[in-house]
Each structure stands twice: as structure tokens, then as C-alpha cells.
Amino acid sequence: MRELKILAVVVVLTLITYWGVEPFAHSQMHPQVDPVNYNFEEADRATSKEAVEKATKALAEAEKKADEKAIKGAKTDLEAAQTFEKTINEFWDANKEAIAATPNVANGEALVTANCTACHSIESKGFPKIMDDATAAGAYGVSTPDLGSSGKIYSKEYLVAFIKNPALGSKVSHKFTDGRVHPMPAYELMNTPQEIADMVAYLQSIAPKEMTNKEVFVDACQRCHGLKYADMQKRTMGAFSPADDITKYMGKLPPDLSQYIISRGEDSLGKFINDPQKLLEGTAMPRVGLNQESQAQVIKYLEEVGDSKKAQREELGPKFLIYLVIFAIFAFLWKASQWRDIH
Incomplete structure (x- = not known):
């Protein structure tokens, strides 16, 4: 009987730890954030609104404490949040025309050829790299992607947003202030909404129908991230951009992702890829912009590499x-x- 009592105590303490203490500790170290949202317009409107609400609450708390320094800082933060909310809402409003337009693929081909192949390759259509990865990273901070698969791994809405304004589309406009500009120009200044719709339609028309998990990872992630253990033979897949260039561009060296599926977990990785700002506000990592299928493939490939058992x-x-x-x-x-x- 005594053994059963001891067992009962151990079971109760274990359950208290598992169902009570551990979830509480996890919630403190990893605050709850909104779930993954592939509707980037909806997500941006929601997060910008939340930022204003958060800043408003912070100002009210500072005023309650009558802390002049805190009040001044809170007012500055609130003004910045309100300005960004207005900017991002106007940005997505302006994207609607291109998203809804009936595209002309032939015109899109001419526009992509004229505007994009000076920096980007499209190997599948006979446009090789103008520069090798190291030279491109030296010029732009990061190597430029091949556009052959962009119409497959990204949604039409994200491609429209990114082509119009890369900094806003990828949620890194906070990096490009005080005269700093995104290495890719904003085509909203050079092309009409109809022309942007045509370009996106062409990119979708040349995209492959199917891609392996590894191919999606290479096209979506390997410009910045490497994998030390890319297969069972432990062969390395290095980042395309040299470490010095990508560190200067990003502010720090992007991590090797070999074991991230274990150290972060599928849920955290999914949220971070979908919108890094949710988990790490102010990070230099852009929103990758992958559609649901492609993001699942990236995570699956990280699982194949880092958690094959x-x-x-x-x-x-x-x-x-x-x-x-x-x-x-x-x-x-x-x-x-x-x-x-x-x-």
C-alpha cells in the first residue's frame, strides 16, 4: 500500500508540473502571438492596429504615473505606430487595383525581361546570372534570387506587394530610414498597377508545377541561411551570400538552420517564417512571403535535415x-x- 501512495504522489506532482508549471513557464518565455496568417493584407492591418493599441495603452500608463520622460517616449512611439498604420493601410489599398486587374502575360514577359533580368536570373527561360552570388551580395548586401520559381512559392498578392514596395511588402521598412533604401527599387514609382499585374502573371506562368522540399528551401532561404548537415552524409549547404556581406546587410549573421526544427519547433518556426516581427519585433529578417504549401515544404525539409528520426x-x-x-x-x-x- 505504501508503494501505491508513493506512486500516487509522484503522479500528482508530475501532472502538476506538466499541466501547470511548464505551460506557465512557457507562456512567460514565449508570449502568445497571433497564429500564422497567409492573408498578408489582413495580417498587416491587424498587427498595425494592435501596435497602435499597445502604444496607446503604454501612454496611458505613463500618464497615470506622471513620468514626463516616459510620457514623451510613449507619445513618440504612438505617433510612429499611427503613422505606420496609415502607411500600411494605404499601401494595401493601393495594391487592390493590381491584384484585381486582368493581366496580359505577353506584356508581363516584356516587362520582366526589361526590368528584372539586369539583377535577377531566370535560368529556366535562358537568362543566366549576370553576377555570381558573391559579387551580387557585395553589390546589394545579399545575393539576388532566380525568379523562375517565384510564381510557385509566393502568392499573387505577395508578389504584387513586393514588386510595388519591397520594404513594406516584406515588413522591413524600419530598416530603411534616414536615407537608406532597399536594394530592390520600388516599382510603384516606375510601373502602373496593370503593368505590375502583368509581371506577376508572367512569373506565375513560367513557374514549375511541382517542386521538392529541398528546392523550395534553396529558393526561399539559402540566400541567407546555410545547413551544416544537409543530408545523411553531413554535406554542408552554405548560404549563397558570403558571411561578411550578409552580416553587414542584416546586422548580424543569419543562423545555420540545421537544428532549428528541434530547438524552435514546428509551430514557432512557422510563425517566424510567416511574420518574424510577431516573435522578434524589430528584427532585420524579412517576411519571407511563402504561401501555405511552400512554407509547409520548407518546414518539412528542415525536419528531414534536422530531425530525420x-x-x-x-x-x-x-x-x-x-x-x-x-x-x-x-x-x-x-x-x-x-x-x-x-x-
Whole structure:
């Protein structure tokens, strides 16, 4: 009986830790953020509104404490949040015409050829790289992507937003202030909404129908991130942009992603890829802009690289628990038979 009481105490304490203490600690270290949202217009309107509400609350708290320094800082933050909310809402309002336009693919081909191939390759259509990755990174801060798959891995809405204004489309406008400009020009200054719609339609028309998980990762992530353990032979996939250039451009060296599926987990990775600002406000990492299918492929590939034994581990788990239960029963029966007389 005493053993059963001890077991009951251990079970209760374990459950309290698992269902009470651990979730509370996790919530403090990882505050809850909005779930992944692939409707970037909706997400931007919501997050900018939340930023204004947060800044308004901070100002009210500062005024309640009558802290002049805090009040001044809170007013500045509120003005910045209100200005950005107005900017981002006007930006998405302006995108509607290009998103809704009936595109002309032939005109889009001419525009992409004239405007984009000076910096970007489209290998599938016979446009090779003008510069190697190192030279491009030296010129722009980061190597430029091949556009052949962009119509597959990104949504039409994101492509329109990015072509019109890359800094706003990828949520890194906070990096480009005081005269700093995004290395890619904003085509809203050079092309009409109809022309941008045509360019996007062409990129979608040349995109591959299917891509492997690795191909999506290479096109979406490898310009900045490397993988030390890219396969079972531990062959490295280095970032296309040299470390010095990408560090200067981003402010710090982007991490190797080999083990991020384990250290961060699928949920956290998904939220960060979808909108880095939700989890790390002010980060230099842009919103990648992947559609739902492509983001799932990136995460799946990180799982293949960093947690290739996941299926085997999950299959082994229930078997091991069954073994422990059987072992505990035999241990209890053995103990009862050996110590019965002593008790």
C-alpha cells in the first residue's frame, strides 16, 4: 500500500508540473502571438492596429504615473505606430487595383525581361546570372534570387506587394530610414498597377508545377541561411551570400538552420517564417512571403535535415511506455513476493 501512495504522489506532482508549471513557464518565455496568417493584407492591418493599441495603452500608463520622460517616449512611439498604420493601410489599398486587374502575360514577359533580368536570373527561360552570388551580395548586401520559381512559392498578392514596395511588402521598412533604401527599387514609382499585374502573371506562368522540399528551401532561404548537415552524409549547404556581406546587410549573421526544427519547433518556426516581427519585433529578417504549401515544404525539409528520426522516435515512444508499465508490474510483484514476510 505504501508503494501505491508513493506512486500516487509522484503522479500528482508530475501532472502538476506538466499541466501547470511548464505551460506557465512557457507562456512567460514565449508570449502568445497571433497564429500564422497567409492573408498578408489582413495580417498587416491587424498587427498595425494592435501596435497602435499597445502604444496607446503604454501612454496611458505613463500618464497615470506622471513620468514626463516616459510620457514623451510613449507619445513618440504612438505617433510612429499611427503613422505606420496609415502607411500600411494605404499601401494595401493601393495594391487592390493590381491584384484585381486582368493581366496580359505577353506584356508581363516584356516587362520582366526589361526590368528584372539586369539583377535577377531566370535560368529556366535562358537568362543566366549576370553576377555570381558573391559579387551580387557585395553589390546589394545579399545575393539576388532566380525568379523562375517565384510564381510557385509566393502568392499573387505577395508578389504584387513586393514588386510595388519591397520594404513594406516584406515588413522591413524600419530598416530603411534616414536615407537608406532597399536594394530592390520600388516599382510603384516606375510601373502602373496593370503593368505590375502583368509581371506577376508572367512569373506565375513560367513557374514549375511541382517542386521538392529541398528546392523550395534553396529558393526561399539559402540566400541567407546555410545547413551544416544537409543530408545523411553531413554535406554542408552554405548560404549563397558570403558571411561578411550578409552580416553587414542584416546586422548580424543569419543562423545555420540545421537544428532549428528541434530547438524552435514546428509551430514557432512557422510563425517566424510567416511574420518574424510577431516573435522578434524589430528584427532585420524579412517576411519571407511563402504561401501555405511552400512554407509547409520548407518546414518539412528542415525536419528531414534536422530531425530525420522523428517518425522512428514517435513510433518507439508508445512501445517504450508499454515496456515501462510491464516492467513496473513485474517489479512490484517481485518486491511483494520478496519483502512480504518483512512487512
